[in-house]
Every structure is written in C-alpha cells, then in structure tokens.
Amino acid sequence: MTLFARVVARLASLVAQYMQTESGPLRSQKLGEARALAAAYGRWADMLSDQAMLDQLHWSEASERYADYGLHTDAVRLQMPERTGRQPNSASEEELKPVRVTDKPPKLQLVTSSLGYVSLFPLLLRSIPPNSPRLPQMLADLAKQELWSDHGIRSLSIASPLYRKSNTQDDPPYWRGAIWLNMNYLAVRSLRHYASHPRTPSDVSSEANILAMRLAQNLARTVLGELERTGFLWEQYDDITGRGQRAHPFSGWTALISLLMAE
The missing domain is CATH 4.10.860 (DNA Excision Repair, Uvrb; Chain A)
Incomplete structure (x- = not known):
C-alpha cells in the first residue's frame, strides 16, 4: 500500500x-x-x-520478525466427509471431496508460525532504513535454510505448518513453498540497495552483497537451466527440484531474470 x-x-x-x-x-x-x-x-x-507504526503493528519481539496480523489458526486440515446411507458406489451420488476442518478456532494475532514472503515485505520494498536495527535479523531470516534454497527464496518456509499444503482438493499449493521470480527479483534489488547504501553498517552491507550475488546466481541457474531443458519460462519453480511448474510459456515477471543478469 x-x-x-x-x-x-x-x-x-x-x-x-x-x-x-x-x-x-x-x-x-x-x-x-x-x-x-x-x-x-x-x-x-x-x-x-512511519517506521514506528510499522514496528508497533507488525513487529514480533518474540520471533524477532515482521508478521501479518489477522484472524488466524494453523489447526486446519482437509478431511473426507462421512458418506450418506446410500450405496458407496451409487452412480447418482456426487463425488465426495475433502472439506476444510478447523480443529482450533482462529484468533486475532501476529502470524509468526510461517516465515515467508509476507515476513520479508519491509525488506523487499526497502521500507526499513539502511541503519535499522531490524535489518541484520531480516537478512538472517532470508538466509535461513528453511527459506533459502538452491533455486531461490521460497514463498513459505519448510518449517511452516502450511508448507506445500493444499487449500482444497482442487486447489493445490500455490504460494506455499514455490519460488516466484517477481518476489525474488525484489529480494535481489533490495539486497543490492542495502549493500550499496552509504548509511548501511559495513558488516550488514557486506552480508547483503554476498546474499545478493548468491541469490542472483541461483535464480539464473534455475531459470536458464529450465529454459534449456524445456524451452519455456515458467510461472513458478519447485523449491526442491528447481523444475518449472504451472503456466508456461510465462514471459511476464519471469523475464525479470534478464534484468538481474544485466545488472
């Protein structure tokens, strides 16, 4: 906003x-x-x-990260409903599909159980000052193995209870682990910004520069490797295998890889 x-x-x-x-x-x-x-x-x-307002509304002292705030529970799952009294194989019976079950009611809270793109928005959009005491911790979160992969930054940490979980039977995971070039592009640009800013402390600047180079290399290797293998740019990439997935050809935001390589 x-x-x-x-x-x-x-x-x-x-x-x-x-x-x-x-x-x-x-x-x-x-x-x-x-x-x-x-x-x-x-x-x-x-x-x-306003940095003070951002911290007041979204910074969690317990987890030392920014987090979304809202009505939330992690205790959700998909469960097959009980069959009716009709014959299970009856042709007239509609196909049974899993339904969403909430084992624990949601409550208003900072959602700190899931590290992902949402947690990194103040960094990705350069909303925090270069000399912010929050910046070193955000760089550390970005580099955590639960979020960092050989193919880019995951949309959701592997430690999240919702990692690679489907929304419904017909709605597979979308922003729950896969690698998106648009968000990773913002990450590289942001890291380069903080690495070169004169007000960034030298140790933080050095770490941001290293992460920017590593991330850009991982993204280029993944996207160009899949382009050579399949002939396509893809909407998103698997965080484990690096294989392209979803829509293709997809030369929208995935084409941002050319800007990263040019810079």
Whole structure:
C-alpha cells in the first residue's frame, strides 16, 4: 500500500504539471483536483512509511520478525466427509471431496508460525532504513535454510505448518513453498540497495552483497537451466527440484531474470 500511495501521488503530480500547460474553462478545477490528490496520497504514503507504526503493528519481539496480523489458526486440515446411507458406489451420488476442518478456532494475532514472503515485505520494498536495527535479523531470516534454497527464496518456509499444503482438493499449493521470480527479483534489488547504501553498517552491507550475488546466481541457474531443458519460462519453480511448474510459456515477471543478469 505504501508503494501504491507513492505511485499515485507521483502520477497525480505529473498530471498537475501537465495541466499547468493547458487552457480552458475547466483548467483551474482539474488542476486543483490533481494537486489535492497528490497531497492526499503523499500524506498517506508518509503515514504508511512511519517506521514506528510499522514496528508497533507488525513487529514480533518474540520471533524477532515482521508478521501479518489477522484472524488466524494453523489447526486446519482437509478431511473426507462421512458418506450418506446410500450405496458407496451409487452412480447418482456426487463425488465426495475433502472439506476444510478447523480443529482450533482462529484468533486475532501476529502470524509468526510461517516465515515467508509476507515476513520479508519491509525488506523487499526497502521500507526499513539502511541503519535499522531490524535489518541484520531480516537478512538472517532470508538466509535461513528453511527459506533459502538452491533455486531461490521460497514463498513459505519448510518449517511452516502450511508448507506445500493444499487449500482444497482442487486447489493445490500455490504460494506455499514455490519460488516466484517477481518476489525474488525484489529480494535481489533490495539486497543490492542495502549493500550499496552509504548509511548501511559495513558488516550488514557486506552480508547483503554476498546474499545478493548468491541469490542472483541461483535464480539464473534455475531459470536458464529450465529454459534449456524445456524451452519455456515458467510461472513458478519447485523449491526442491528447481523444475518449472504451472503456466508456461510465462514471459511476464519471469523475464525479470534478464534484468538481474544485466545488472
């Protein structure tokens, strides 16, 4: 939302600049609207960028990481419902499918049981200052073997209770472990940003630089290897085998690998 607000504020400012060159009866009104929109979204972006507010709402002292907050429980599973009194093989009976069962009711909480992309957003979007005391811990989380793989950063840690778990029988895991190039691209760009920023402590800068190089190499090896093997760029990649999966050909965000290699 912070990024969205800044983008809209910038667009509104550009529109206002353009309107200054226009003429006509509605010029003054439209110019005022554009300036008001730019100011409103600018204030919103500043509020969402407040480090103290981010820490207050999303930092968990217990787990030392940022976490999503909401109504949540990990005690969920898929279970086959009991059959009716009709014959099990009856052709008229609809195919039985697993249903979602909640063994423990959800409660409002910081979701700290699942380390993944959501936990890394302040890092991925460069929302935390280069000299933030949180940055070293976030780099350590990024490099943990439960999240780091030879093929990229997993969308969800292997230690998460929801890792590679299906949502329903017909909805297999999607953002629960697989490697996504769009998020990994943000990770590499962010690591390079902190590695080169003059206000980043030298030891933190060095660690960010090492992680950026390793991650970029892993991604290039995985994506180009699958391109050579299959002839396709893929929507996502298996975090264990590195094999491409889901939609293909997929030259949308997966094509970001060319930017990583060029930089």
